[in-house]
Amino acid sequence: MTTQTESDLSSIVESASPKRHSKLRYVAIAVLLIAAVAGWYFWSQKSQTREVGPTYQTAPLSKGSISLTVTATGNLEPTNEVTVGSELSGTTEEVYVDTNDEVVKGQPLAKLDPTNLEQRIRSSKATVKSARARVVQAQATLKETEAALERMKELRQLSNGRLPSQAEYDSAVAAADRARADLEVAEAAVGEAEATVQINESDLSKMVIKSPIDGVVLTRAIEPGQTVAASFQAPELFVIAENLQNMKLLVTVAEADIGRLDKGQKAAFNVDAWPGRRYTAEVIKVAFGSTVTDNVVTYETELSVSNEDLSLRPGMTATADIQVASAENVFLVSNAALRFDPKAAAAAVAPKDKGSLMQNLQPMGRRFWDRDDMAGKGEDGPGQGLGRIWVLKDGQPQELQVKVGLTDGARTEVSSPDLQEGMPIILHLQQ
Template identity: 45%
Template sequence: MNPTADIETVLGTAASSTRRRLRIAVLLGILLAAAGGFAWYLLSASNQKAVLQYKTEVVQRGDLIIKVTATGDLQPINQVEVGTEVSGTIRSVEVDNNDRIQAGQVLARLDTERLEAQVRQSRAALEMARARLLEAQASVLETRNEARRIRELRKKNLVSDTDVDAVEARLKRAQAAEASARAQIEEASAQLSVNETNLSKAVIRSPIDGLVLERAVEPGQTVAASLQTPVLFRLAENLTQMELHVAVDEADVGNVAEGQAATFAVDAYPGRSFPAHITKVRYAPQTVEGVVSYETLLVVDNSDLALRPGMTATAEITVQSLTEVLLIPNAALRFTPPTAEVEQRRGGGLVGALLPRRPSSAADKRRREDDDSARQKYVWTLRAGEPVRVGISVGASDGRMSEVRAGELQAGTVLIVDTVAKSR
């Protein structure tokens, strides 16, 4: 017998026995942990079911008003920018900010020395043109008489055909000179009209009855109208009626229409609400930092002149009004009993809780949201102290309450909206 071989055999048998015992111990530990977890799961579920308390609200009938919120600013209905079409120096300014004005009232005057000189020059040019016309008319008359005499002499063979042709040519030249003189009169008259118009424009008048919102000119200031008309005054026709321009989000514009009523508030008058109604929803989109909105115009009564142009306002537009409908709180739609949540997450038991789950992708999340919107909604009511799920179909919502269109609910039904406490 080989002593070395015997020792190796004994050592190998001992190592194998140790490994078997280790495997058995690990397996027993796993089984004990699983049994303990399962016992804890059953105990916690039963305890939770026994001590859970709920916050409830009652289904009721009432009115539901759906509103769309939008922000914007107040503007006059008719706002006019008054400028000057002629260049020059402002000689005087006749009005100031906030002054009430009438159509035709003088707002400012320009220095007219240069314009008056241009008018005098044009008048002189017109007189010269008229004088040239008289001269041309006299020449035509003289040449016509001469041509008549030459024709008479030609009949008596006292002059040649060449003499007749020459006088006829002189007559035509005289007539052309007369026509040219008449055209020069028209030209001089038109230039005089232009210069007189420019002179009249040196007196700047209001085109409307209203109020001076802004005066942007001072006496002695030089204005140049060669490239574009400079704005000197900004006028508002009537501030007792104003417009509120708001930006309605593209998600809400489908519910907004002309004639809908609205209310709005401004920071200048906290707690006060002003009425308005929509007159126009414009089709042209406005895109700011990727957000698309549509400008909507509302008419505002401002008889007390409390509102001012440029004020920022937040409007609430009433897009739908329902009366005497079955209403439930939106919190009831969001509520799910904790036990049901655990079951949904664990897949129906301890095994589902222990097994790993595939992470949800964004596409899965969107798909679930679409499915939720397509399927009926569920709420939970209390029956014999136990939460019971009830399927319903919901309609319009104002963000706090929702209309119930179909389902096994009636006014007075108690719905669970939240879990309030646990006691042990």
């Protein structure tokens, strides 16, 4: 019985031995495959790192000038513009000037038909003569009544008051008073008639419309034969601009920019009529009063403009750049240099399969939490007025803290004791 049992065990062991050797072979093959894959992975990563190194685009640090400007749009206007009208109604007889004509102060511009007014003058002069005749008549009447009153006074003295009667004496006194009043009325009528003559003669001189200033005729709104009605409001017949060699530019400035503007600041502007030309101007007035249009608050600003060649015309639309701050001979860098971040740039151009073999085998969710640059762990940004740029030194970016100054949207003023002209400033990482 024992001999049979030992024989069975021996047969079982012999039958199991080939199976165990087969499993060992499979394990060895699997280990070799894993080692081969790992070796290939590390070789490819090393080769890729060796072949694709970081390349930075740089620009040499240089000095220059920079200015901060406020842009505003407005229209050109004459420094002094006068609207010429007529105080009188009438029919236009002649027009002596046209638009663009240069005129001097007192020069006739147009003439109204004076026929009716001349007739009124003749009539008023006749009224003066009639009033003067009534004055002479009143003087004679007064003289007569005063003489009669004197005789009654003498008679009263001679008769010891018995003659004339009191009623007759009072009547003589009243007659003298009435004659004296009639004379004053006649004299006043003469003055009124003479004043009417003067008014009519003054109106006659106004029938010729004259220029009140030296300047240029901008508009003309009257033609010969046209009726001018000045009953309620003086009609606008001419618009004259004074000295177009000096003009003003009225621009509207936004509420956010008005605090930067001040009298005396320089500006440059262009107009559509001369797109390749820049004109200079100077701020002469910044309004305190605001204008609200569609809930947008703006302030009117006046600039003086020289127009010696008369290339600018009233009403032209101009876009002005007002220089509110400037700096000379300062270090300037491209705004791209202030935005450059080596970590972000490297992450943007890094291969997607970069990392260890185990990291590549891990699920994406677990790998996310292993990142060094995850949100919340980055460095705080520079404070207000401070920034950082990166200098390429020995092939590697080196951080440099700088103080930020003026910017024009493309370049920014920077300052630091460590800055040197010609330093290679990194703009971005080339892919």
